[in-house]
Amino acid sequence: MNEKQGYCITTKCFRLRCSHPEWLASTQDFYNRIEKFYYDLYLNHEELWEKNSQESLRFLEMLSLPGKEKRVPERALPWEDVPTYFRRAAANAGIAAAKSHLSRGKNSYVTQAVKLNSSVVYYSRMYRDFSSREITLKVWDGQFWKWMRCRLYGEELPANGQPMSPSVTAEGEFFMLHVPVKEPVPDASSVKERMKAGKNICALQFTNGDAFAVASICDKDGQERAVRFFGGGREYAHHCRRILEKIEKSRESLGDSPQGQVNRKYWNHLKNLTDYHAHRVSREIIRFCEEYQAGVIALPRYNEEYSRRVMIGAGNWSPLHLSTRIRNFLQYKGWKAGIIVIEVHAAGTGSVCARCGGKIIREDEEAKEFFCEAGHRGNKYLNAARNLAVKCRGQFEK
Numbered sequence: 001m002n003e004k005q006g007y008c009i010t011t012k013c014f015r016l017r018c019s020h021p022e023w024l025a026s027t028q029d030f031y032n033r034i035e036k037f038y039y040d041l042y043l044n045h046e047e048l049w050e051k052n053s054q055e056s057l058r059f060l061e062m063l064s065l066p067g068k069e070k071r072v073p074e075r076a077l078p079w080e081d082v083p084t085y086f087r088r089a090a091a092n093a094g095i096a097a098a099k100s101h102l103s104r105g106k107n108s109y110v111t112q113a114v115k116l117n118s119s120v121v122y123y124s125r126m127y128r129d130f131s132s133r134e135i136t137l138k139v140w141d142g143q144f145w146k147w148m149r150c151r152l153y154g155e156e157l158p159a160n161g162q163p164m165s166p167s168v169t170a171e172g173e174f175f176m177l178h179v180p181v182k183e184p185v186p187d188a189s190s191v192k193e194r195m196k197a198g199k200n201i202c203a204l205q206f207t208n209g210d211a212f213a214v215a216s217i218c219d220k221d222g223q224e225r226a227v228r229f230f231g232g233g234r235e236y237a238h239h240c241r242r243i244l245e246k247i248e249k250s251r252e253s254l255g256d257s258p259q260g261q262v263n264r265k266y267w268n269h270l271k272n273l274t275d276y277h278a279h280r281v282s283r284e285i286i287r288f289c290e291e292y293q294a295g296v297i298a299l300p301r302y303n304e305e306y307s308r309r310v311m312i313g314a315g316n317w318s319p320l321h322l323s324t325r326i327r328n329f330l331q332y333k334g335w336k337a338g339i340i341v342i343e344v345h346a347a348g349t350g351s352v353c354a355r356c357g358g359k360i361i362r363e364d365e366e367a368k369e370f371f372c373e374a375g376h377r378g379n380k381y382l383n384a385a386r387n388l389a390v391k392c393r394g395q396f397e398k
């Protein structure tokens with residue numbers, strides 16, 4: 001097939017085990033000292049602030065490294081024999097930290113004791129023998145550079161992915177290896193091209209009931225291929241309520257201390273629950289799209305004022321409130337699966353019957369039902385999703 005190739009980057013995580021974790025720590029420390037050196041150097045040279053990172057790096061290297069014919073650098077790097085790729089990674093981290101410092105509106109640079117702690121990024125030549133099971137890193141033991149073999153525990157690197165520079169971070173008592181992986185996505189053609197090619201559309205509607213979302217798949221002739229409700233909303237809302245009650249109770253008995261251990265535990269619980277459902281629902285939607293070969297997901301877009309009001313009405317920790325996260329997750333999960341996510345204005349999708357186009361004359365809020373002037377009735381959210389699919393198709397056919 002004549003499909004365009006696109007890419008997406010995701011980060012894979014591994015637990016890292018090695019014989020000398022203290023060398024990872026000393027490498028980290030050295031890295032941060034070089035980072036700080038370049039951070040200061042960058043901030044002291046205002047003429048760099050408008051330049052991009054690559055130009056800045058080149059300029060800083062000029063300032064800090066001896067050039068050809070023994071040119072004496074203006075501000076020599078105070079360490080010798082630092083591997084080029086190690087120094088460069090640390091310098092880039094320093095530039096990034098300085099840029100972020102400036103972007104926070106701190107124009108005046110005061111030499112204060114800023115502690116930089118960026119994770120060590122291992123550029124090429126700083127690592128070798130890399131697979132899903134092991135990696136050999138070039139580390140600083142405080143005196144010498146050494147190659148250290150490390151075991152990795154975690155996911156498999158995707159077979160068709162291209163791993164990029166990994167980084168090591170200390171998380172609690174463990175060291176983790178984070179690896180950005182560039183993977184090809186199955187289809188990177190535009191929405192227009194997909195519509196032309198006759199791909200199916202999956203239109204969604206989010207609800208505050210048991211269904212987080214309702215989906216309708218519409219083919220190139222405007223015929224409906226499948227319908228699905230993505231449930232679990234009631235259970236989610238119930239769980240959230242129970243946790244919130246516990247938070248309320250602990251507040252009553254322990255006083256107002258949201259930072260308290262107990263409260264933090266509950267808030268984490270709430271966050272995990274929310275993440276879990278947003279991931280689950282978005283994953284199920286993508287799978288549904290794959291099952292029915294939908295190349296485009298159409299999400300309803302509302303006026304800002306309207307959606308603000310609806311969200312307030314639905315309340316925090318409600319199924320509808322979760323739709324914001326589901327939308328975000330769909331964007332990147334869809335892209336990875338070769339599905340484009342777009343927004344289509346929802347105006348009109350709730351006021352007519354998808355079956356006959358007739359006006360909706362009555363709605364039963366309790367049963368979430370609509371009644372049209374021709375006597376059709378059904379789920380109002382599904383009806384809106386069906387109308388959205390047709391509207392989406394119509395917009396691109398013009």
Ligand SMILES: [Zn+2]
Nearest residue numbers: 353356372376
């Ligand atoms: Zn009707």
